[in-house]
Amino acid sequence: MPRLTPEQVIALAPDAAAASAGRELASPAKWASIGETDLAAWGEAKGSGKNPYQTAVDLKDLAYKCSCPSRKLPCKHALGLLFRHAKSEIEPGTPPTWVQEWLDKRAERSEQKAEKAAATPAASPADAEKRTEKRWSKILAGIEECESFLEDAVSQGLYASQSARSWDQMAARMVDAQAPGIATRLKRIGNAIGVGEAWGPNVAGQLGNLTLLLEAAKRIETLPEGLKADVRTAVGIPFRKEDLTGEPVEDVWDVLGSAIETEDRITTCRSWLQARSTGKWALHLAFSAAGQPFDFQPLIGTAFHAKAQYYPSAYPLRVNLTEIEPQPFQPRKGGLIAEGLEFAADVWSQNPWAERVPIPISAGSFGQKDSDWFVIDSSGRALPLNGEDPWYLVALFGNQPIEIVGEWNGSSLNVLCGSDDPWT
């Protein structure tokens, strides 16, 4: 199992203060006892009280346990332990009872969860169909209302519909109609009206895309299976990973990019993975609410062997990962921008509601035109960047050609990663 690097440990910290405190706790003098196996690290951290804090980390799933009163997760003691692990300062040992008990309980819970999932009697097809029909008719009623709202807005013009409140109210009605995906899109549109220089085309594009979704939802029965799944997902009916039936793709997956975003108090971690043997892309999504840690967060610059089961789609990208075993990172070289755009066009031609597409660019550098930033490939082709300036990467690599991975949304590229390490 490859070790975490200190940078990756910092990335796991809930805030800078915890990272700093954790780093301070990485000193040997802070630990009364310490040890690790391939699966876990543990130690007794000296605190201000009489008894040391018992800290353990499940290195496989990055789960933490600590007897300290901190609500932060991971706490500074777990981070201190991880820093020492990252620096290979922990001697192998046998887990003490309290660690073994915790690991056993975790394994037991995991087994119980799997058993429960297996044992839960599947709803009778007739009942399930009835429920789906009921929900879908509710959604269709909501869609009708939403269409009228959008048409009114376009009739009067967006200049007259700038109040985000009316869009939020419509979004709330779509939540009631059990179409949270449409609600999210409405909120985004409401927040984008009047914001930035190019808000007109931006909002028109989003409105148009939403209209296509509403139209597709009304005709869902006529659509092919993959596209049907895309429409359901975009409307907000999640596909449960337990219901995935496709053949898993077994490969080594290199983590090439990752972005964390918070919307409506839900934090989403999007990680773009690439299959080592085929170059096939996969998107792993992890969610967290109220500052809780992600169940599994692939870190940029790591790799693992895993079974990836693709969610149904006209162009499947999202995966559920199982049987994850860390491997050394060794990604493929990126390509030209034109190749990336071709891939994006291919994705959108099949799934118009895919929001982003990964584009790996080899020998990319940065340039500016009229104060807008662009990434430029070795052929001289350029793509505009999103609002974030790339000064950090320019400073770090001196604008020498580097490997760049970004997310393309059709208008701008969100740079996720840059490296001067010559990828193979």
Place this chain on the structure above:
Amino acid sequence: MKTFNEVASVIQVGTQRASLPTVDFLPETPGEKSEKQALVLAGTLDLMRRAGVVGIDSVKPLPTAPQEIGHVAEASEAPLSEALDKKMTPVVLEWAAKAKQRRAVLPPALLTAILPLIKKHREELLPVIGERGHWLAQLQGLDLSPSEDEKLAAKRTEDPAAYREWLTAEYETMDWKERLKAVNQLQIQLSIHDEPILEVALKDRRKEVREAALELLTSQASFKVAHELALLAAPILNWKKSFLSTSLIIEAPERSELPKWLPKSPEIDGMGPKAMALIDVVSYVPPSTWGTNGAREKFFEHMSKSDYHRAMLEGLIVAAVRFKDQPWLDALYELLVSRSDIYKFKGRALAAHASTEMFERIALKGLRGVEYQSDLIVQMIIASKRPLSFELSCALIDTLKTSSSSHVILPFFALNMHVDAISRTEMPIEQHHVFEDTRLEVRNILSLRKRLLSSLDSLA
């Protein structure tokens, strides 16, 4: 793209006011409302636009940086990043001073965080940004060229006579700010040859220029102005010896007796015109005029009985700082701290300029409750903003166990404490969790500083 933008414009102004462009690639939908047509058209065109992007080829990459980036302090990256995140600029500057000695340069990953600080801390940070930093600053349009003061200082250093000639020739053509800067640089290798141009500056239209010239003209006894002030100071102290005792009579001058070029000090409550005139003279005369060593103690003793003792002290403090007279600075600091009324005077200046030995001796006594008021001492330590010795740092940390107010101010000291004093912060404080929080905060700051400084130790 053009059609898409046209549709977007229609959506912005409303289909009630504008008509949709005609397109031939979508099937006609007779009877469908124009709003609906606009939305479907926008969706279709947006998809075509997104899928049809080919990028542009009219953007040129920024120039690349030279490959050589110098002796990079790699090990400093993590702690320095932490200091920058926490906006602990003094800690960054402390690192920069040591890095400069080691000829180390900043890790390039931190340049974007450091460059915004350059304007304010140019002298400290410029030596550590390296080639890459200069390259990046140029790209970002930051001007790193020497300031006007630095250019003038270099000119003066290179050839004092030529500088003097240049200033004399150009003086009348300069605006007052240029004159002020140029006159200030005469302090470099100041000599009697500069007296004529300084005399001209002493009659300048602007008060600021006149005061700058006076500073220089009083700094060397060979200048006429300094001599004139010495003559004015001579009759101020009058020692009267009687059969049994000696007394000191201070004769303050009348303002009308003073030369016009001698600036008036800012008004002080309770001081009359003669007392103010006394301050004006005393503050421009070297303190050694009034005595040294044993004579100084006798002078203080007798001065305290005079009606003018406060005015004398005000003038002496300014003069001691102005002429950087260390024995007088120390003597005045000790005198005023012992009287506990240093804050009536320019205590901040004295605390900053007292010698390390004197400052630490008084501070340690004060913190241990011997001779001086500890609260006053703490205020003096804050005011001084000077690096503290290991012993004094430990004494300050120890106050956390005895003083309930220490937890509020102690973290401010941590930036100036000796980093080895971190050993004093190991033991948890059980009296109150607030004290414990302070201990940890101080400890974190000291730990960060220690890590930062030691990160440079591995460099040759």
